[in-house]
Amino acid sequence: MAEQKPTHTPSRNATTGLGLAIGAATIITAITGIAFWLSYHHLHDVAASNGLGNSPERAWAWPAVLDLFYLAGELLILRASYLRTVDWWAIGLTAIGALGSISLNVAGVGAHAPVLQYIVAAVPPVAALFAFGALMRQLHTWFARRPQTTQAPAVVTVERAEPMAAPVPPMPEQAPELPPAVEQRPERPAITYRDPRCAAIRPLYKNGTRPGTAAMREALIAAGHGRVGDSTIRGVIRAEVEEHEPHLAQLPPAIGRPA
Helix, strand or coil: CCCCCCCCHHHHHHHHHHHHHHHHHHHHHHHHHHHHHHHHHHHHHHHHCCCCCCCHHHHHHCCHHHHHHHHHHHHHHHHHHHCCCCCHHHHHHHHHHHHHHHHHHHHCCCCCCCHHHHHHHHHHHHHHHHHHHHHHHHHHHHHHHCCCCCCCCCCCCCCCCCCCCCCCCCCCCCCCCCCCCCCCCCCCCCCCCCCCCHHHHHHHHHHCCECCHHHHHHHHHHCCCCCCCHHHHHHHHHHHHHHHCHHHHHCCECCCCCC
């Protein structure tokens, strides 16, 4: 069985496509140059017949005011395509140059001229617009297919060397026994007193003694309750505290303080 040779169709297609693209670009470039030349000459004639006839240099330079706007705008659009962005200033310059060139070419024919003269005057700038746009489109397409080359700068991360851990001593065969945990007494639940003045004298019991009348009066005055009668202090305020915690009434009286 004869060995089949591989075909190279993809390469042949790529070569054919490149040749066609180059041929189209050459024709479009020629059309663009001819159209700009015709438009430029007509604008020169318009300038010469409208105030610049005595200055041939200025008459020849005047069309560049519009055509260079157009060329600069197209090149800036091409630059924006290369950068993969949109430049509205470039689009505006291109529109001003192209529309201005077309309008002045047509207006330079004069009033009441045959329609065909307006068409002849409009064809060069319109052809320049489309031909140059087609040329730029070929370049835009090429730039769009160009692989993205912009890469973020590489970030070099330097890892710190971790300090060496201190050697762990060997565990003894039998760990020492821990002392028994101390049993914690449950906290005293919060008490809501009917008389808020009770909260001022409750801390006086912390010494393990039952507070006297004078000590309770001083605590009430310090808490901002003012002077309170002895019977109210003992019979109302202290009585309610010991009603909630009966064991407080069994504490010994404070030394030197009357009950």
